[in-house]
Amino acid sequence: MSFWLVEGAYLVASALFVMALFWMNDPKTARQGVLSGVVAMALAILGTFLTPGIVHWGWIAGAVAIGCAVGVPLSWVPLTAVPQRTAISHAFGGLAAGLVGTAKFYLWQGEPENLTAFRTFAIAAEVILGFLTFTGSLMAAGKLQEVKFIPQRPVTYPLQNVSNIGLLLLAVGCGIALVFQPVALAFLFPVIVGLALLFGVLLIIPIGGADMPTVISLLNSYAGLSAVAMGFVLDNKLLVIAGALDGSSGLILSIIMCRAMNRSFTNVLFGAFGQVQQKAGVAETRTAKRETAEGAAQVLEMASQVVIVPGYGMAVAQAQQRVRELYDELTKRRIEVKFAIHPVAGRMPGHMNVLLAEADIPYDKLIEMDDINPEMPQTDVVLVIGANDVVNPAARHDKTSPIFGMPIIDADKARLCLAIKRSMNPGFAGIENELYFADRTYMLFGDAKAVVGDLVKQLQSGGSAAL
Amino acid sequence: MDLGAGSVQNRPVMPCAPLLAAATAQPTATAEGGSPAEFTALLFVFLLATFIGLGVVTRVSRLLHTPLMSLTNAISAIAVVGSIVIAGQDHAPLVNLLGAIALAASMTNIVSGFLITDRMLRLFKKPGGDKRP
Numbered sequence: 001m002s003f004w005l006v007e008g009a010y011l012v013a014s015a016l017f018v019m020a021l022f023w024m025n026d027p028k029t030a031r032q033g034v035l036s037g038v039v040a041m042a043l044a045i046l047g048t049f050l051t052p053g054i055v056h057w058g059w060i061a062g063a064v065a066i067g068c069a070v071g072v073p074l075s076w077v078p079l080t081a082v083p084q085r086t087a088i089s090h091a092f093g094g095l096a097a098g099l100v101g102t103a104k105f106y107l108w109q110g111e112p113e114n115l116t117a118f119r120t121f122a123i124a125a126e127v128i129l130g131f132l133t134f135t136g137s138l139m140a141a142g143k144l145q146e147v148k149f150i151p152q153r154p155v156t157y158p159l160q161n162v163s164n165i166g167l168l169l170l171a172v173g174c175g176i177a178l179v180f181q182p183v184a185l186a187f188l189f190p191v192i193v194g195l196a197l198l199f200g201v202l203l204i205i206p207i208g209g210a211d212m213p214t215v216i217s218l219l220n221s222y223a224g225l226s227a228v229a230m231g232f233v234l235d236n237k238l239l240v241i242a243g244a245l246d247g248s249s250g251l252i253l254s255i256i257m258c259r260a261m262n263r264s265f266t267n268v269l270f271g272a273f274g275q276v277q278q279k280a281g282v283a284e285t286r287t288a289k290r291e292t293a294e295g296a297a298q299v300l301e302m303a304s305q306v307v308i309v310p311g312y313g314m315a316v317a318q319a320q321q322r323v324r325e326l327y328d329e330l331t332k333r334r335i336e337v338k339f340a341i342h343p344v345a346g347r348m349p350g351h352m353n354v355l356l357a358e359a360d361i362p363y364d365k366l367i368e369m370d371d372i373n374p375e376m377p378q379t380d381v382v383l384v385i386g387a388n389d390v391v392n393p394a395a396r397h398d399k400t401s402p403i404f405g406m407p408i409i410d411a412d413k414a415r416l417c418l419a420i421k422r423s424m425n426p427g428f429a430g431i432e433n434e435l436y437f438a439d440r441t442y443m444l445f446g447d448a449k450a451v452v453g454d455l456v457k458q459l460q461s462g463g464s465a466a467l
Numbered sequence: 468m469d470l471g472a473g474s475v476q477n478r479p480v481m482p483c484a485p486l487l488a489a490a491t492a493q494p495t496a497t498a499e500g501g502s503p504a505e506f507t508a509l510l511f512v513f514l515l516a517t518f519i520g521l522g523v524v525t526r527v528s529r530l531l532h533t534p535l536m537s538l539t540n541a542i543s544a545i546a547v548v549g550s551i552v553i554a555g556q557d558h559a560p561l562v563n564l565l566g567a568i569a570l571a572a573s574m575t576n577i578v579s580g581f582l583i584t585d586r587m588l589r590l591f592k593k594p595g596g597d598k599r600p
Binding site: 017018020021022024025026027028030031033034037038040041044045048049051053054055056057059060062063064066067068070071072074075077079082085086089090092093095096097099100102103104106107116118216217220223224226227228230231232233234235236237238239240241242243244245246247248249250251252253256341343348349350351353354357358360362363364365366368 | 502503505506509512513516517519520521523524525526527528529530531532533534535536537538539540541542543544545546547548549550551552553554555556557558562563564565566567568569570571572573574575576577578579580581582583584585586587588589590591592593594
């Protein structure tokens with residue numbers, strides 16, 4: 001009886017998990033998707049409680065209580081910190097998979113008939129993926145949170161890629177040896193765990209901040225795949241299905257991120273992007289034109305279409321609310337305001353949309369790069385706030401630039417471009433931006449929050465004078 | 468072929484004995500689990516689920532990629548299923564401890580993943596300039 005109950009619950013849960021992702025295709029139905037996911041998870045957990053042989057309810061209750069006590073506060077983080085939270089979640093997912101694999105391996109040492117070649121192979125895969133996701137995600141979270149003892153800039157050393165791949169191959173080799181001799185060579189198991197933990201750290205060390213969106217997506221995929229491997233170990237189809245959904249989602253997001261930067265997976269993982277380029281600067285002699293808040297406000301007032309290009313700098317300066325006020329001032333004057341969102345704006349896929357939604361910008365004003373670029377030549381003013389590489393025209397023509405080929409938002413094609421920037425320091429990728437020296441570009445130097453605040457004040461006083 | 472026949476023999480031979488039914492209710496521990504047939508069946512499930520996942524996720528609005536990731540995060544915490552069994556069954560305490568840590572980690576992901584996804588999705592206001600007071 002319980003067999004059918006458990007399997008039935010798992011079957012319904014699988015369907016609901018698919019529907020949860022399906023409903024994410026539209027913001028209108030997305031919350032329904034969350035509900036569907038919650039119901040599915042509840043069914044899966046209740047179904048599992050019916051599994052025969054569960055006696056230690058104390059262990060379960062304690063662990064569930066700890067999970068809730070940690071999980072609830074973790075959902076209150078500010079939205080700028082969502083990438084870190086996501087990375088930590090990946091770490092927990094990897095840890096859970098790794099620990100279950102470890103527990104199963106040692107349990108089955110007592111009943112070696114269970115350690116079939118397939119199972120041992122699946123355990124090795126689960127443990128390698130789980131533990132490398134664990135340390136890798138912790139490193140990524142540390143880099144995103146800018147923890148002191150984790151270097152922000154990529155760390156590179158000679159033979160880095162060779163030694164990293166060597167480590168991974170060694171771990172896989174130990175895994176294959178275990179497949180043939182799961183009991184006699186059991187001492188190799190801790191070696192695999194250690195190598196996977198070490199590999200996770202070394203994998204993330206050479207990766208720079210600009211690549212974080214891709215890396216988070218990749219780790220998402222690994223966390224899903226470790227759940228799939230767990231499904232193979234435990235002969236559990238629900239685990240395989242849910243893990244595969246997570247894995248494919250992470251894969252798609254990584255592909256989107258890579259395309260948005262015109263880079264390949266191997267390039268992201270083994271490229272060590274993000275060091276400051278030491279190009280002998282002819283650029284040094286060029287000067288950018290400055291504009292005051294007053295002048296900029298007048299220019300904005302006369303426009304009929306304004307496109308705002310937000311970058312992570314906007315979030316760092318906490319300028320979202322000011323941007324919202326600017327949006328209100330401009331729309332009051334019947335000026336069409338749109339936001340141009342580059343796929344890699346922010347620190348994880350879709351991050352910028354969430355940050356602007358939090359500031360109450362209606363989501364139909366958040367336009368993807370491919371849809372906004374054809375409108376750029378008809379745009380009167382482009383306002384770049386804290387974005388840099390994603391508007392650098394060098395990506396289109398300068399073959400020596402590290403970002404050559406990356407799709408960009410065509411801010412330089414608008415009639416006029418205003419760029420807010422703290423100083424002329426190069427951006428995240430360490431590349432000088434030609435846009436700032438273009439004829440039609442005017443710079444507004446200062447903290448994004450302060451500058452946008454000034455613009456709003458100018459518009460407010462100008463508006464009242466006109467009335 | 469005979470592999471399939473073997474697994475049929477293993478399962479519903481005893482419709483009347485509830486004790487035996489309870490034993491077969493946990494196919495993981497029987498010799499049937501981990502067999503090549505079982506493994507390839509799971510491979511098929513994996514393959515199809517991946518294709519469904521790819522199909523469904525490519526349709527997800529780009530607006531919602533951050534909530535998508537936190538939602539899939541919560542979904543992949545389905546590892547909770549494996550953790551519960553290991554934490555709850557009668558094993559050496561150390562094994563139970565491993566299971567309990569895994570369970571706490573998965574539970575954290577479930578709780579925080581669903582909560583933060585919903586919190587983010589509530590921010591996406593319907594178009595049409597409705598302003599909050």
